[in-house]
Amino acid sequence: MNIGIVGCGNISGIYLENLTRKFKNVTVAAVADLDEGRARAKAEEYGIPRVMTLEEMLADGGIDLILNITTPLSHYSINKQALLAGKHVYVEKPLALNYAEGKELIELAESKWLYVGCAPDTFLGAGIQTCCEQIKSGAIGRPVAGSAFMMCHGHEGWHPSPDFYYDYGGGPLFDMGPYYVTALVRMLGRAESVFAYGGRASDTRVIGSEPRRGEVIPVKVDTHNAGVIRFANGAIVTLVTSFDVWNHWMPIMQIYGTEGSLNVPDPNNFGGDVKVATQENMDFHDVELVSPYVENSRGIGVSELALALEEGRVNNASGRLGLHVLEIMDGFVRSSAEHREIVLESSPSDPVPLDWSAPIGELRTK
Ligand SMILES: NC(=O)c1ccc[n+]([C@@H]2O[C@H](COP(=O)([O-])OP(=O)(O)OC[C@H]3O[C@@H](n4cnc5c(N)ncnc54)[C@H](O)[C@@H]3O)[C@@H](O)[C@H]2O)c1
Numbered sequence: 001m002n003i004g005i006v007g008c009g010n011i012s013g014i015y016l017e018n019l020t021r022k023f024k025n026v027t028v029a030a031v032a033d034l035d036e037g038r039a040r041a042k043a044e045e046y047g048i049p050r051v052m053t054l055e056e057m058l059a060d061g062g063i064d065l066i067l068n069i070t071t072p073l074s075h076y077s078i079n080k081q082a083l084l085a086g087k088h089v090y091v092e093k094p095l096a097l098n099y100a101e102g103k104e105l106i107e108l109a110e111s112k113w114l115y116v117g118c119a120p121d122t123f124l125g126a127g128i129q130t131c132c133e134q135i136k137s138g139a140i141g142r143p144v145a146g147s148a149f150m151m152c153h154g155h156e157g158w159h160p161s162p163d164f165y166y167d168y169g170g171g172p173l174f175d176m177g178p179y180y181v182t183a184l185v186r187m188l189g190r191a192e193s194v195f196a197y198g199g200r201a202s203d204t205r206v207i208g209s210e211p212r213r214g215e216v217i218p219v220k221v222d223t224h225n226a227g228v229i230r231f232a233n234g235a236i237v238t239l240v241t242s243f244d245v246w247n248h249w250m251p252i253m254q255i256y257g258t259e260g261s262l263n264v265p266d267p268n269n270f271g272g273d274v275k276v277a278t279q280e281n282m283d284f285h286d287v288e289l290v291s292p293y294v295e296n297s298r299g300i301g302v303s304e305l306a307l308a309l310e311e312g313r314v315n316n317a318s319g320r321l322g323l324h325v326l327e328i329m330d331g332f333v334r335s336s337a338e339h340r341e342i343v344l345e346s347s348p349s350d351p352v353p354l355d356w357s358a359p360i361g362e363l364r365t366k
Helices: 012-022 036-046 054-059 072-084 099-111 126-136 162-166 171-175 177-188 300-311 319-338
Strands: 002-006 027-032 065-068 088-091 116-118 143-151 191-199 204-206 216-218 224-231 236-242 253-257 260-264 275-278
Touching: 002 012, 002 054, 012 027, 012 036, 012 300, 027 036, 027 054, 054 072, 065 072, 065 300, 072 088, 072 099, 088 300, 099 116, 099 319, 116 300, 116 319, 126 177, 126 253, 126 260, 143 177, 162 171, 162 216, 171 177, 171 224, 171 236, 171 319, 177 191, 177 224, 177 236, 177 253, 177 319, 191 319, 224 319
Parallel strands: 002 027, 002 065, 065 088, 088 116, 143 236
Antiparallel strands: 143 253, 191 224, 204 216, 224 236, 253 260, 260 275
């Protein structure tokens, strides 16, 4: 599969690294960015043969998939243009700015028999895959509840261009929430409804990183979201995402079952320690990881999409999964605004088991 990457910013390095060196079934054929110099520099660094504009990429018959790693405000429009041009799409999170836009994209893709993939793909890492196995094997009994806390003080201290984190499609919910919500959906299945409140500590932020240190930027979205997700299996999960917290002692994520508790590692990473405590052994103890993907393997979702296309099956980090996650997050925003429970309509695609004994970089379906 020949890939055209649009967006050569902060996150592009790890995608380029993994898609050119780790995963064998894809080729990065071209890169594009509004800032052509940035695209040229990445092409040179990773030996990518062509630098193009987005328009040239869309018109090029040799490009099969557009990997859209631009900032969230551009996701919907580039995804739509790519689908209309007959290209498969894999997009960084979020899929789009709201559920209505996301649904339109998925329906467009399905009407044209095109694949959509959506980040995050960290749930294909060893940490969350091991948690899914633990729950499936009944290690903690029937899941009845959970808690997930993504709380920090935002990204303006390190990201060179942090404006998008405080714009629509950003904030802690749309920026970090996808890691947590995607992991929850993979562990617990479809969500049925949400109820949430949102607020913000400040209407402006001060950039702490170079080259724009000291510049004041507007905050257009809530920076503290507290809500509850009710899953179809009956589990009730508390989720808090915040850029308003300097420090805390809450767990990252835990699932509570009728027979025990599962401590879930940071879903923004691929590896991490998975721990279980049961009635018989109340101390949290380590569980062996089921897969070798413990390093930053961003791009595994793109490689897996290429495999799924070859095998004529649905991909794991699918558009339908991304859409369900988007509906949950959009539900938080709507619930906060309307002070009511939001009942969800979408369903994620089913996970497709992969054979983790295959060599790293060579994915195989089980
Ligand atoms: N930075 C991270 O650590 C990180 C981690 C995981 C995911 N992400 C996600 O990756 C995406 C990009 O984040 P980033 O940190 O790389 O942002 P960034 O601002 O560093 O880079 C974005 C790049 O996209 C380009 N761009 C924007 N609109 C474009 C358009 N219409 N056409 C062509 N190029 C365009 C910009 O010129 C810029 O070079 C976001 O969705 C973000 O949520 C970022």
